[in-house]
Amino acid sequence: MTVDSNSNSNSKPKQNYRDILQETVNKKYRKRLLLNRLVTIFTIVCVIAAVVPLVSILLEVVKNGASAISIEFLTQPPGSMGSGTGGIAPAIQGTIIVVGIASLIAAPIGVLAGIYLSEFAKKGEFVEIVRFFNDVLTGLPSIVIGIVGYTAIVLSIGSFSVLAGSVSLSIIMIPIVVRVTEETLKVVPYSLREAGHSLGISKTKVTLFVILPSAKNGILTGIVIAISRIAGETAPLIMTILGTSLFFTGITGPVDALPLRIWRLASQPYESAHAFGWGSALILILMILALSMGLRFLAQRRSLKAVK
Amino acid sequence: MAIEEPIEDKEEAVQQTAERYKVRIEKVNGWYGSKRAIRDVNLNVKEKTVTAFIGPSGCGKTTLLRCLNRMHEMTPGAHADGRVVVDGIDIYDKSIDPVIIRRRIGMVFQKPNPFPTMSIFDNVSAGLRLNGMNNKTIIREIVEESLRNAALWDEVKNDLDNPGMSLSGGQQQRLCIARALAMQPEVLLMDEPTSSLDPIGSSKIEELVRVLKDNVTIIIVTHNMQQAARVSDFTAFMYLGDLIEYGSTNQIFMNPEKELTERYISGKFG
Numbered sequence: 001m002t003v004d005s006n007s008n009s010n011s012k013p014k015q016n017y018r019d020i021l022q023e024t025v026n027k028k029y030r031k032r033l034l035l036n037r038l039v040t041i042f043t044i045v046c047v048i049a050a051v052v053p054l055v056s057i058l059l060e061v062v063k064n065g066a067s068a069i070s071i072e073f074l075t076q077p078p079g080s081m082g083s084g085t086g087g088i089a090p091a092i093q094g095t096i097i098v099v100g101i102a103s104l105i106a107a108p109i110g111v112l113a114g115i116y117l118s119e120f121a122k123k124g125e126f127v128e129i130v131r132f133f134n135d136v137l138t139g140l141p142s143i144v145i146g147i148v149g150y151t152a153i154v155l156s157i158g159s160f161s162v163l164a165g166s167v168s169l170s171i172i173m174i175p176i177v178v179r180v181t182e183e184t185l186k187v188v189p190y191s192l193r194e195a196g197h198s199l200g201i202s203k204t205k206v207t208l209f210v211i212l213p214s215a216k217n218g219i220l221t222g223i224v225i226a227i228s229r230i231a232g233e234t235a236p237l238i239m240t241i242l243g244t245s246l247f248f249t250g251i252t253g254p255v256d257a258l259p260l261r262i263w264r265l266a267s268q269p270y271e272s273a274h275a276f277g278w279g280s281a282l283i284l285i286l287m288i289l290a291l292s293m294g295l296r297f298l299a300q301r302r303s304l305k306a307v308k
Numbered sequence: 309m310a311i312e313e314p315i316e317d318k319e320e321a322v323q324q325t326a327e328r329y330k331v332r333i334e335k336v337n338g339w340y341g342s343k344r345a346i347r348d349v350n351l352n353v354k355e356k357t358v359t360a361f362i363g364p365s366g367c368g369k370t371t372l373l374r375c376l377n378r379m380h381e382m383t384p385g386a387h388a389d390g391r392v393v394v395d396g397i398d399i400y401d402k403s404i405d406p407v408i409i410r411r412r413i414g415m416v417f418q419k420p421n422p423f424p425t426m427s428i429f430d431n432v433s434a435g436l437r438l439n440g441m442n443n444k445t446i447i448r449e450i451v452e453e454s455l456r457n458a459a460l461w462d463e464v465k466n467d468l469d470n471p472g473m474s475l476s477g478g479q480q481q482r483l484c485i486a487r488a489l490a491m492q493p494e495v496l497l498m499d500e501p502t503s504s505l506d507p508i509g510s511s512k513i514e515e516l517v518r519v520l521k522d523n524v525t526i527i528i529v530t531h532n533m534q535q536a537a538r539v540s541d542f543t544a545f546m547y548l549g550d551l552i553e554y555g556s557t558n559q560i561f562m563n564p565e566k567e568l569t570e571r572y573i574s575g576k577f578g
Contacts, residue, residue, distance in 0.1 A: 123384070191421040195484070197382060199435035199491055200411030209438055213425040 061281050068279025078245045078261075084272030088280050090247045091261035095284070097248055098162055098241060098257055099231045102169035107223050110174045114181025114219075119207050131182075137175040145171050146236030153240070160242035160254040168240050169230040176229065180222025184215040217299045224295050228288045234259040258284040330355035330525040331376065331495060336390035338371040338380055345371045348390075349551045351544055358517055358526045360540035360557065362533055364572065367546040369529045373497050376527065377413040378406040394495060411439065414488030414524075416498045420480035422472030422487070429468040431483055435491045450490050457523075458486035459516050478509025485516065489524075496520065498528040502535065514539050533573060537561050545569045 072087050079086030113134075121127040149168030154160055188211050196206035212219075237243070243260035258280055265277035331353040338346040346368035353359050361369035374380035375388045378399060391398045399409045422431050430437075432451045441447060451468075455461040460482040464475070472483055481501060488496060498517070502510035517526055517539045530536050536543050536557065543560040545553045545568075553560060553569045564570045571577055 189421070191417060191419060192423060194379065194382070194415075194417060195421045195423065195487075196434075196438075197407075198377065198379060198410055198415035198417075199438070199487065200407050200409070201435060201438045202407050205438045210423055210425075210434070214423075216425070 058285070061278060061285060064275065065278035065280075065282030068275045069282065073276070073279055074283075077247065078276075081268065082270040082273065084270070084275075088256075088258070088261050088276065088283070090245060091256040091258045091280065092283060092287075093248055094162075094241065094255035094257045095231060095259075095287070097255065098165045098169060098237070099227060101162065101166035101251075102173060102230055103223070103227055105166060106170035106173035106177055106226070109170075110177025110223075110226075111181050111219060113174070113178045114185065115207060115212070117178065118182045118185035119203075119211065134175045134178050137171070138179065140172075141235075142172055142233050143235040143239070146239030149236060150239040157252055159252055160240060161252045162241060162248070162255050163251050165237050165241035165255070165257070168236040169233060172233060172236070173226045173230050176226040177219075177223055180225070181215075181219050184218030184222065185211060187218070188214045220295055220299060224292050227291060231288055232259055232284065234263055238263075258287075328355070329353060330395065331527070332391070332393040333372075333376070334391040334393065336372065336375055336388060336392060338368065338375050338388045339386060340383070341385045345549055346375070346546075347549045349546075351551060351554055353525060353527060354542070355525050356521055356523070357541040358521050358528060358539055359542040359544065360536035361527065361529045361544050361546060362531070362536045362572075363546035363552075364577065365531070366548075368549040369544075369546050370499055372546065373499055373527060373529050376495070376497055377410050377415055379410070379415065381406070411435075411491055412493055413495045413497060414491055414493030416481070416485050416488055416496065416501045418500045419504050420477060420484050422475075422480050422483050424471070424473050426472055427469045428464050428472050428475070428483060431472040432486045432490050435487060439491075450492075451486075454486040454490040455483075457489050457520065458482045459512060459519075460486055476509070478505045478512060481505060481509065481513060482516070485513075489520075493524060495525045495527065498526065500529050500531060503531065510535070533561075545572060547572070 070087075072085075074087055074092065075089050076085075076087035077090050078088065113130075117127060117131065121130075145168050148171070149164045153164035153167060157163070192210055192214060193206060196210045197203070201210075237257050237260050241257060241260070242254040243256050243264060244254050245256065248255050262277050262280045262284070265273045265280060268274075329352040333349055333351040333353075336346065336349045337344055349372055361372060363369050371380060374383075375390075376392055376394075376399075378388075380386055380388050388400070390400065392400055394409075394413065397404070399406075399413075423434060426434060429451055432454050433447050436447050436450060452461060452465075455464065460479060463479060464470075464483075467474075472480065475483060481504075485496075485501075502513050505513065514535060517528065520526060521541075528536075528540065540557045542555065543557045544551055545560060545564075545566075547568060553564060553566045555565075560569060561573055564573060
């Protein structure tokens with residue numbers, strides 16, 4: 001240290017860095033101020049660009065759909081075409097059943113696979129390959145998955161069916177849940193795993209009873225997002241559950257679903273059918289909203305209890 | 309660097325040979341990949357004493373500590389060799405399951421790490437419950453005893469259902485000590501347990517260490533030499549992965565044999 005400063009002072013006089021820095025800062029100050037303001041405005045414009053379509057779609061759906069909703073609409077099967085009577089009850093029931101079964105298949109598989117990737121898998125090619133294909137699966141067009149459901153299940157049991165629809169939707173859901181679970185678990189501090197291991201708790205139990213509860217909220221959110229995604233899927237359902245006007249008859253029989261119903265109603269030429277279509281869209285949005293808010297409420301109540 | 313046998317006070321030496329050692333560390337090497345973080349460490353720890361590992365940052369004291377309950381090997385790419393004999397059992401023996409070892413050798417970490425989703429009660433009982441103990445009466449008794457031994461009972465006895473995270477930093481660390489004590493460990497490893505605490509929290513932990521040694525053999529890593537002097541019976545000074553000197557704390561601090569030890573103790577480096 002001392003040697004260095006000596007050699008410096010010998011070669012050239014020490015510059016006053018503070019003055020140089022101050023000068024530079026002053027020179028750039030106006031420019032920075034302007035840039036600051038521009039970036040702020042730009043981000044606000046981006047927020048508006050993101051929110052405006054969302055809000056306008058919601059408003060449009062509520063405006064056009066609210067009038068269609070009645071007790072009859074929610075509880076009756078569709079009346080004859082163009083009559084403007086009946087309801088969409090089979091579609092609501094079908095969506096709940098198909099999406100419910102798909103979730104029951106996909107959530108455990110997805111969560112367990114995510115746990116494996118995050119906690120148990122040794123680093124290596126196998127894990128990288130699994131992760132890669134999982135990501136590819138996330139981006140696969142849903143119609144392709146519908147064709148898989150059609151050829152694998154519809155053709156083999158000889159009927160459009162709830163089963164085929166649920167399995168197809170679960171294939172869409174699994175990679176999302178895997179990814180979210182893995183990422184959420186990775187955020188759980190390593191020190192908690194250490195604490196568990198230092199008590200002589202086996203790795204399985206540390207993962208299930210210490211790590212997983214800490215990541216519960218994140219994983220739940222991921223599952224809700226995945227459910228919302230599959231609840232709105234139309235293409236794979238056309239290939240698998242077909243869509244009917246009748247209530248659920250069995251797991252190997254066809255059934256209706258809200259996105260299918262919306263699609264069918266929208267393609268009819270009647271004014272009343274269009275109103276029903278808007279109403280169905282509103283119901284679908286409300287169902288997803290209720291699911292998401294309900295789970296968030298549950299999670300929040302838990303953590304509030306924890307804070308108290 | 310020559311390997312040192314532990315140096316003990318002469319008057320104690322006769323007495324000590326009669327007593328068995330709780331932990332015998334024999335030629336232990338700790339590796340991170342191909343980098344050797346500790347080199348051929350030999351050290352014997354007497355039962356129901358406090359032994360402090362001191363040394364500058366990066367000297368391997370934490371690595372050595374983590375070799376004593378096989379936590380070191382949990383770090384990706386890390387492994388250890390040599391023998392660590394606890395009560396006559398080599399914990400690095402092929403037939404030994406590290407999970408079993410860790411039930412008998414407790415550990416307290418640098419930063420308090422209570423389980424965030426669990427209440428105070430559940431934090432302390434976690435080790436018991438997750439190791440299959442179902443008897444609620446016994447669990448309740450152990451939780452109370454552990455919290456008392458960790459000098460936390462009086463502060464939390466009415467709030468056992470509150471989350472562990474609701475406590476202050478110092479209380480959280482004592483909660484972690486209670487959690488470790490609940491497993492009835494014979495050896496307690498403490499890795500700089502006061503480094504993230506304020507002076508009051510630190511002094512409480514130090515007091516606790518002095519009391520706990522009546523029942524437990526304690527090995528504590530600390531970067532605070534005064535703390536080592538205050539709480540420990542024996543001190544091991546490490547430097548760049550080597551054990552430089554080991555002896556009674558009095559001897560190490562008052563009359564170190566090695567020049568390096570003397571320079572570190574007197575604050576000339578590190």
